[in-house]
Amino acid sequence: xxxxxxxxxxxxxxxxxxxxxxxxxxxxxxxxxxxxxxxxxxxxxxxxxxxxxxxxxxxxxxxxxxxxxxxxxxxxxxxxxxxxxxxxxxxxxxxxxxxxxxxxxxxxxxxxxxxxxxxxxxxxxxxxxxxxxxxxxxxxxxxxxxxxxxxxxxxxxxxxxxxxxxxxxxxxxxxxxxxxxxxxxxxxxxxxxxxxxxxxxxxxxxxxxxxxxxxxxxxxxxxxxxxxxxxxxxxxxxxxxxxxxxxxxxxxxxxxxxxxxxxxxxxxxxxxxxxxxxxxxxxxxxxxxxxxxxxxxxxxxxxxxxxxxxxxxxxxxxxxxxxxxxxxxxxxxxxxxxxxxxxxxxxxxxxxxxxxxxxxxxxxxxxxxxxxxxxxxxxxxxxxxxxxxxxxxxxxxxxxxx
Amino acid sequence: xxxxxxxxxxxxxxxxxxxxxxxxxxxxxxxxxxxxxxxxxxxxxxxxxxxxxxxxxxxxxxxxxxxxxxxxxxxxxxxxxxxxxxxxxxxxxxxxxxxxxxxxxxxxxxxxxxxxxxxxxxxxxxxxxxxxxxxxxxxxxxxxxxxxxxxxxxxxxxxxxxxxxxxxxxxxxxxxxxxxxxxxxxxxxxxxxxxxxxxxxxxxxxxxxxxxxxxxxxxxxxxxxxxxxxxxxxxxxxxxxxxxxxxxxxxxxxxxxxxxxxxxxxxxxxxxxxxxxxxxxxxxxxxxxxxxxxxxxxxxxxxxxxxxxxxxxxxxxxxxxxxxxxxxxxxxxxxxxxxxxxxxxxxxxxxxxxxxxxxxxxxxxxxxxxxxxxxxx
Numbered sequence: 001x002x003x004x005x006x007x008x009x010x011x012x013x014x015x016x017x018x019x020x021x022x023x024x025x026x027x028x029x030x031x032x033x034x035x036x037x038x039x040x041x042x043x044x045x046x047x048x049x050x051x052x053x054x055x056x057x058x059x060x061x062x063x064x065x066x067x068x069x070x071x072x073x074x075x076x077x078x079x080x081x082x083x084x085x086x087x088x089x090x091x092x093x094x095x096x097x098x099x100x101x102x103x104x105x106x107x108x109x110x111x112x113x114x115x116x117x118x119x120x121x122x123x124x125x126x127x128x129x130x131x132x133x134x135x136x137x138x139x140x141x142x143x144x145x146x147x148x149x150x151x152x153x154x155x156x157x158x159x160x161x162x163x164x165x166x167x168x169x170x171x172x173x174x175x176x177x178x179x180x181x182x183x184x185x186x187x188x189x190x191x192x193x194x195x196x197x198x199x200x201x202x203x204x205x206x207x208x209x210x211x212x213x214x215x216x217x218x219x220x221x222x223x224x225x226x227x228x229x230x231x232x233x234x235x236x237x238x239x240x241x242x243x244x245x246x247x248x249x250x251x252x253x254x255x256x257x258x259x260x261x262x263x264x265x266x267x268x269x270x271x272x273x274x275x276x277x278x279x280x281x282x283x284x285x286x287x288x289x290x291x292x293x294x295x296x297x298x299x300x301x302x303x304x305x306x307x308x309x310x311x312x313x314x315x316x317x318x319x320x321x322x323x324x325x326x327x328x329x330x331x332x333x334x335x336x337x338x339x340x341x342x343x344x345x346x347x348x349x350x351x352x353x354x355x356x357x358x359x360x361x362x363x364x365x366x367x368x369x370x371x372x373x374x375x376x377x378x379x380x381x382x383x384x385x386x387x388x389x390x391x392x393x394x395x396x397x398x399x400x401x402x
Numbered sequence: 403x404x405x406x407x408x409x410x411x412x413x414x415x416x417x418x419x420x421x422x423x424x425x426x427x428x429x430x431x432x433x434x435x436x437x438x439x440x441x442x443x444x445x446x447x448x449x450x451x452x453x454x455x456x457x458x459x460x461x462x463x464x465x466x467x468x469x470x471x472x473x474x475x476x477x478x479x480x481x482x483x484x485x486x487x488x489x490x491x492x493x494x495x496x497x498x499x500x501x502x503x504x505x506x507x508x509x510x511x512x513x514x515x516x517x518x519x520x521x522x523x524x525x526x527x528x529x530x531x532x533x534x535x536x537x538x539x540x541x542x543x544x545x546x547x548x549x550x551x552x553x554x555x556x557x558x559x560x561x562x563x564x565x566x567x568x569x570x571x572x573x574x575x576x577x578x579x580x581x582x583x584x585x586x587x588x589x590x591x592x593x594x595x596x597x598x599x600x601x602x603x604x605x606x607x608x609x610x611x612x613x614x615x616x617x618x619x620x621x622x623x624x625x626x627x628x629x630x631x632x633x634x635x636x637x638x639x640x641x642x643x644x645x646x647x648x649x650x651x652x653x654x655x656x657x658x659x660x661x662x663x664x665x666x667x668x669x670x671x672x673x674x675x676x677x678x679x680x681x682x683x684x685x686x687x688x689x690x691x692x693x694x695x696x697x698x699x700x701x702x703x704x705x706x707x708x709x710x711x712x713x714x715x716x717x718x719x720x721x722x723x724x725x726x727x728x729x730x731x732x733x734x735x736x737x738x739x740x741x742x743x744x745x746x747x748x749x750x751x752x753x754x755x756x757x758x759x760x761x762x763x764x765x766x767x768x769x770x771x772x773x774x775x776x777x778x779x
Contacts, residue, residue, distance in 0.1 A: 206743050275535030348558050349601050363601060364557070376742065
């Protein structure tokens, strides 16, 4: 057992660190520091730079454009990225549909889609949840009926998806649809790749509590999808979905980003006064909460490292990753709670609604501008990606055998 | 022992509940927040004239009903149920009490104005550096030939954008965090040298940063004794904290009801999510928080004149801050994704409850006040 990095790993860490320092776009750094909203190109900029370097998809097999890194190298890369607060490539392509396509897809599907996912040129979104199918994803109702026109086979898709993150920017989407309504729940579902420019697709914004437009409803009205856009066998889409959910959970612990979050929290608490002439960090109540949070994060970090070590020795991501999701999201949420507490009276002002021009008089400390909206927004983490209740069900069933 | 409301208090509750359920439903509230100025001033006017309830807690000598904190508690619980963004706390609870307690010409002139809805007061007791410490003041008031000259900056003054008057603390002596040397001033909102930056808040209220830039106010702007107002300000803030506890209680009860309804309607895995034991226990925990909030609101409000007032108020506010956070988070979690959108009422209750936690002392502030008392005993 050894915690230290080897000399090669240390050299690799330095290489990653230097690459980020030299290549991360200054204008993104500026926007992130100011808490400005990021546009489509902002969210893709770093992805494109990583793609040129060949680092966009560290976990992919080398033959499809992956890096061939070890689990430890991947860990180092994600640590360094989080420390530098880079905008990671969007998960929908690299982490979600990409692995499904290279695992289950046809040679034509791989050739058509993997390069665009890797380069960041094609923006993907995830059509899973429906208004009636959230935690109970398998109850989804979006219907795909097979038809033949001019000798070609198509699916005609009708239904509604929801919580579709950043669908307003998407070029393509991967959708779970019901191809056999007579079959039992998980059977009868297929996995379709749909061009978001297809006639019959309508994307409607959903505004969340902090005022953000992150998620959407996606309506499908007689959308015509060529049968060759189906990944894997008809009615076997649940196999892809389960595979993807397991992938979605790895990395969901967000250890490195939470570490960075706690660093920022400490800097905030150091700069803020507690009202008795000392810093908020010197305040015994507040610093106890920070210390407890750091302790919990260490516990999470070593649990994740054990999982990684297991993966390195050939075990795939298992139901244990549900533990990482539950504890990881709780920590992410607690960081935002403490930032909200640090804002004090300045938690209330709502900046998104303010006219830009009238900034002659500052309203509270800069960090406070995002404190409440971020706190509200991060409640999503215990709901998405399989709610934390569902994660506990998975542990109960798959780990404890209950 | 009697925990029943008087007939008048029962009427107040019913009148306000009926009015708010007609005029302040989810869609109407949303469209009010979109109006110029971020609110519908007609509501406050209607509360004063049509309902005639703004004087319920104010002295009979000035045209009120002669009620007290319990009457405000009854009203605030209803405001909480509707997450109404009306300036009852700064105007009636703080402003009305300040005037009633200090008396004199200001009380004679302004309390009737509060009751008729024409006088709206914003209370500026907090400053950027001071967090929740009411004595941590950099704002100064210097006596000049014709009155006082104020300089300084007050944080997040709720209702200031449309207030007619501002009630603010300032140092006339002493050092930054000293108890002595704090004075209370009532300033006309449009006085020269009073500068505001107005903004909406995440919970729908309107507020301002208020700056005094050599603001000259008349000699009568001073309320109470010069340099000795900290005790009075603490009293006013404790009253405000209890009014907010009542508001939180109303919001918590309503949010619990909304979540309970949702869990009966929302079906997953072939049954209502309320059929799952994990959800049932969470709804029970929410219920228990709402019940304890009701108890603590009543306790703290009944003990506002107790010699140990600070202890009881801090217990109430600390308990309710914590309960409001838990209940709000559980409500969102039980709603799932729809709970974090602006489309359903639940999220808006969660937002208001989150901000109540940060006003008039957060959990740590009140626990600190309680612990100091433990050590001093």
